[in-house]
Structures are given as C-alpha cells and as structure tokens.
Amino acid sequence: MQYTQLxxxxxxxxxxxxxxxxxxxxxxxxxxxxQLDRSGKRGxxxxxxxxxxxxxxxxxxxxxxxxxxxxxxxxxxxxxxxRIVRKVENILIKxxxxxxxxxxxxxxxxxxxxxxxxxxxxxxxxxxxxRQRRYYSGKQKCHTLKAQVLMxxxxxxxxCVAIGxxxxxxxxxxxxxRLAFGQGQLCLADKxxxxxxxxxxxxxxxTKKPRKQRISKAEKQHNRALAKLRVRVxxxxxxxxxxxxxxxxxxxxxxRFGLRFNLIAGLLNFGTSLIWQ
Numbered sequence: 001m002q003y004t005q006l007x008x009x010x011x012x013x014x015x016x017x018x019x020x021x022x023x024x025x026x027x028x029x030x031x032x033x034x035q036l037d038r039s040g041k042r043g044x045x046x047x048x049x050x051x052x053x054x055x056x057x058x059x060x061x062x063x064x065x066x067x068x069x070x071x072x073x074x075x076x077x078x079x080x081x082x083r084i085v086r087k088v089e090n091i092l093i094k095x096x097x098x099x100x101x102x103x104x105x106x107x108x109x110x111x112x113x114x115x116x117x118x119x120x121x122x123x124x125x126x127x128x129x130x131r132q133r134r135y136y137s138g139k140q141k142c143h144t145l146k147a148q149v150l151m152x153x154x155x156x157x158x159x160c161v162a163i164g165x166x167x168x169x170x171x172x173x174x175x176x177x178r179l180a181f182g183q184g185q186l187c188l189a190d191k192x193x194x195x196x197x198x199x200x201x202x203x204x205x206x207t208k209k210p211r212k213q214r215i216s217k218a219e220k221q222h223n224r225a226l227a228k229l230r231v232r233v234x235x236x237x238x239x240x241x242x243x244x245x246x247x248x249x250x251x252x253x254x255x256r257f258g259l260r261f262n263l264i265a266g267l268l269n270f271g272t273s274l275i276w277q
C-alpha cells in the first residue's frame with residue numbers, strides 16, 4: 001500500500017498502521033525530502049517516493065517482517081529495503097529534532113524536574129557466537145539486551161535511555177548511567193533498584209518483604225501507592241513494544257540497537273509534545 005492510498009484512513013487507523021501520528025510522519029518526511037528526493041537530479045532515480053521510503057522503514061519497525069518479505073510487497077530487492085532503512089535512520093538521528101533532552105535536563109537551572117520514574121526492560125536477541133554469558137538473562141532464561149528508560153512523571157517525556165547486556169543488573173545499569181539528580185527531586189523505582197536509596201536521598205522504592213516475615217499494612221499501602229504512580233513508565237514501555245522490533249526477538253546486529261531505541265524514544269517524545277500542544 002503506497003502513501004497515496006493512505007489518505008482514506010482516519011488518524012487513528014493511520015497511527016495503528018505506522019505507529020506514529022500523521023503530524024509526526026509529516027515532520028519526518030520534511031526532514032528526509034532534501035536528501036532522499038532525487039527527482040530532476042542526475043544519476044539513478046529512486047523507485048519509491050520519499051513518503052514510500054519512510055513507509056518501508058515504519059513497516060520494518062512496526063511489523064518487523066524480514067527484508068525479503070517487505071521487498072516482495074513493495075516490488076524491490078531485499079538489499080534495497082535494508083539500504084532504505086539504514087539511510088532513513090541515519091538521516092533522522094542526525095537531524096537532531098528527535099534527540100532526547102540528555103542528562104543535563106535533570107539539573108538545568110530553573111527547570112528541575114520534581115518527579116522522575118526509572119525502569120528497565122529486556123529484548124530477546126539471537127544467541128551470540130562469543131561472550132554468551134554477558135547476554136544471558138537469568139530472569140528471561142534467554143539472551144537479551146537491556147534498555148533503561150528515565151521519564152518525567154508529569155509530562156511523560158523521556159529524558160534519557162541506557163543500553164546494557166542481559167546479565168547486567170538494573171541497579172548496576174543505573175549506576176553506569178551516572179545520572180545527576182538535582183536536589184528536591186524524587187525518583188520512583190521498583191525492587192530491581194535495591195540500594196538506590198543509599199546513594200540518592202530522593203529515591204522511592206517499594207518495601208521488600210523480609211524472609212519468613214510479613215510487612216505491615218502501612219508498608220503495603222506504600223507499595224500500592226508507588227505502583228499506581230509507576231504505572232506510567234509501564235505504559236511507556238508498552239508504547240515501545242508497539243514496534244515489534246522491540247517486542248519480539250531482535251534479529252539485527254546488536255551495535256545498531258541503541259541507535260534505533262534512541263530514535264524511537266525521540267519519536268515518542270515528539271508525538272507526546274504534539275498532544276500537549
């Protein structure tokens with residue numbers, strides 16, 4: 001289905017198909033057009049328009065079919081699909097419009113965030129040929145890559161992300177990130193970040209039940225209240241998994257995983273800002 005055939009779809013149906021809204025898609029096309037549009041230029045002419053090349057990339061992220069099957073659907077070779085996807089990703093990540101605010105946003109003068117939420121998810125990968133133990137997750141019982149997300153609780157914006165191997169503990173990945181939390185901030189985390197409160201006074205973690213003991217009613221209420229606040233980051237991780245490239249087994253090379261995760265995080269931020277506007 002070419003882009004010209006998508007005009008009949010409603011905004012909701014368009015987002016279900018591509019994973020992003022029409023506004024975000026149009027902004028991406030304007031960024032890609034100067035470098036992908038070869039009409040009237042010397043040399044080989046692209047078989048697909050700029051909109052269709054972006055649709056190929058979104059289809060690859062959203063459905064995560066093999067490049068061979070996508071190439072058959074669009075009438076191009078599978079190597080052409082891979083080249084289009086890499087080219088679109090490189091242009092979008094270099095434009096700077098879909099970049100994350102970075103860690104400096106945490107301590108920016110006059111704009112200190114009051115409440116942040118941190119959580120980590122895992123994506124299954126193919127079994128590595130070397131250093132398999134580094135990627136084996138005892139929790140998932142398979143080889144994985146771990147992605148950590150830090151978000152602003154009020155606006156839902158993603159502040160920064162961090163990538164680690166499946167063996168890396170959540171709290172260890174957080175320490176490697178070296179996040180500079182400001183004074184007066186509150187960071188909500190789950191039980192995977194035990195020990196976080198010793199390093200940062202504003203950390204809020206659920207109470208862990210002691211062995212062969214019970215927790216009090218007040219501690220249970222604290223855990224329920226914290227879970228209700230933390231549900232926003234769980235919904236955010238669900239938005240990542242709308243793109244099946246992160247919900248199924250990741251078949252690509254691991255070195256490009258961080259680039260794709262950062263790029264889609266920036267797209268989600270851009271879509272959230274459009275909603276707030």
